[in-house]
Amino acid sequence: xxxxxxxxxxxxxxxxxxxxxxxxxxxxxxxxxxxxxxxxxxxxxxxxxxxxxxxxxxxxxxxxxxxxxxxxxxxxxxxxxxxxxxxxxxxxxxxxxxxxxxxxxxxxxxxxxxxxxxxxxxxxxxxxxxxxxxxxxx
Amino acid sequence: xxxxxxxxxxxxxxxxxxxxxxxxxxxxxxxxxxxxxxxxxxxxxxxxxxxxxxxxxxxxxxxxxxxxxxxxxxxxxxxxxxxxxxxxxxxxxxxxxxxxxxxxxxxxxxxxxxxxxxxxxxxxxxxxxxxxxxxxxxxxxxxxxxxxxxxxxxxxxxxxxxxxxxxxxx
Numbered sequence: 131x132x133x134x135x136x137x138x139x140x141x142x143x144x145x146x147x148x149x150x151x152x153x154x155x156x157x158x159x160x161x162x163x164x165x166x167x168x169x170x171x172x173x174x175x176x177x178x179x180x181x182x183x184x185x186x187x188x189x190x191x192x193x194x195x196x197x198x199x200x201x202x203x204x205x206x207x208x209x210x211x212x213x214x215x216x217x218x219x220x221x222x223x224x225x226x227x228x229x230x231x232x233x234x235x236x237x238x239x240x241x242x243x244x245x246x247x248x249x250x251x252x253x254x255x256x257x258x259x260x261x262x263x264x265x266x267x268x
Numbered sequence: 269x270x271x272x273x274x275x276x277x278x279x280x281x282x283x284x285x286x287x288x289x290x291x292x293x294x295x296x297x298x299x300x301x302x303x304x305x306x307x308x309x310x311x312x313x314x315x316x317x318x319x320x321x322x323x324x325x326x327x328x329x330x331x332x333x334x335x336x337x338x339x340x341x342x343x344x345x346x347x348x349x350x351x352x353x354x355x356x357x358x359x360x361x362x363x364x365x366x367x368x369x370x371x372x373x374x375x376x377x378x379x380x381x382x383x384x385x386x387x388x389x390x391x392x393x394x395x396x397x398x399x400x401x402x403x404x405x406x407x408x409x410x411x412x413x414x415x416x417x418x419x420x421x422x423x424x425x426x427x428x429x430x431x432x433x434x435x436x437x438x
Binding site for chain 2 (some may be wrong): 133135137138140142143145146147148149151152154156158162163169171175176177178184187195199203204205212217219220221223227228230231232233234237239245247249253259261266
């Protein structure tokens with residue numbers, strides 16, 4: 131339960147960041163795909179750089195989580211066809227809605243209720259994937 | 269001093285501030301909660317929780333991943349807090365003629381809201397991750413599969429932006 135509340139608090143922070151950094155802006159996502167602004171590339175680039183530094187420190191210094199647990203960095207098994215084809219489908223949705231899942235939650239929470247339709251449709255899309263999964267290349 | 273800080277917080281942040289703020293998510297989650305950054309799995313957990321007799325893909329112990337659902341509950345809360353107190357401009361972050369309940373009366377509204385959302389959910393699960401799990405966390409872990417996913421994200425996004433949107437938007 132303590133971990134859940136910690137995650138809730140981290141989520142609050144992330145929701146604020148998504149709106150303030152305009153990652154949750156349809157217009158910013160369009161600018162990115164039109165190569166009109168450096169914003170999103172800079173944001174993702176800095177995010178990856180800080181994440182990679184963290185992972186590197188964890189791996190080389192054997193850093194532990196708060197409370198002393200060893201940090202688990204499990205790698206999901208790669209499925210290259212799924213990552214490419216699923217990634218393309220996701221990218222189409224990202225450009226249409228201007229929002230990946232994190233921003234969808236943040237926008238609904240911000241009171242943009244029509245985005246709840248988009249979020250529920252994303253749940254429906256996830257469910258549809260679960261139905262046809264066996265027939266898709268992975 | 270305080271008014272200047274408030275002004276900075278309430279205005280739009282420069283991109284590098286946003287980048288640092290998002291980059292902090294990886295160490296925050298790893299050190300504070302010992303969990304990898306990822307959002308789209310929650311869409312699967314919602315299916316598993318709401319429709320337990322559905323396809324086998326949704327029959328698993330979703331309660332073990334409750335932390336993930338708490339994370340996105342927080343994201344919703346944070347979105348509300350930002351909107352209420354931390355944003356000076358009232359300009360919506362999306363074109364309202366495409367994303368509104370009125371738009372649902374038109375095929376175009378359905379295409380963007382329902383169609384777009386469906387592709388986000390279907391694609392992120394097929395790729396086994398979204399922007400947070402693959403672009404931020406996966407690339408940080410130097411996973412080749414995540415690089416493939418991110419290339420896919422851009423191929424799809426560029427296709428829609430340059431080929432599809434000019435046909436459906438005036």
